[in-house]
Amino acid sequence: MEPTIIKGNHFKDDRGTVIFNNDFNALGIKRVYTLENNSTDFARCWQGHKIEQRWFSAISGSFTIKLIEIDLWENPSKDLKVLEFVLSAENLDVLHIPKGFVTSIQADEEQSKLLVFADYELGEIKDEFRFPADYFN
Template sequence: MNPSIINGNHFQDHRGILRYNNDFDASSIKRIYIIENKDLSIERAWQGHRIEQRWFSAIKGSFLIKLIQIDNWENPNPESTVLEFEINDQNLEILHIPSGYISSIKATTDDARLLVMADYLLGEIKDEYRFPLDYFK
């Protein structure tokens, strides 16, 4: 399975704005949390999961998300292909990250907030992999 954007939308009238995503099935979600980077220089990279899936949604501002599919978790290829996605808070779009990927998260606007959803509870399985920021080219 490949990473993909699940598009949302919004409706606006005299009362305000309603952002929605009617195509997102949240039935697999067991845990949620929010990431707020200290400033725009911070890049949270590279962390991923062999088993877990993640869903990212920018609830404030925008983010550049880089993803790499990992085939060999003990010795990943430093020249692996990097996929890039830009997500923002305008239409409640959700980036689905299937199992088998590592990610880099970088806010591109001040005070940005990223909602992260996962399909396993914290500590339910041992499935966290981290690599140095400069490991991948």
């Protein structure tokens, strides 16, 4: 399965603005949290999951999300293909990250906030993998 963007949209009139995503199905979501980086110079990388899935949506500002599909979790190749996505709070786009990927999350604007959904509860399974920021080429 490949990562995909589930497109959101917005509607504005004299009453205000509604930002929505009518195509995002939250069935199976067990946990939700937000991430805020301290600086736009900092990238939160590389962390991922062999079993768990994640869904990301910018609720303030914007983020550049880089993804790498891992081949061997215990000793992955350092030259794997990097996919890049940009999420903005302008529309409620949701990036679905299937199992088997590690992420790098960098805020593009100060005070950006990322909403994260997960399909497993905290501690339900042991499925967190981290690699040094300079591990992948």
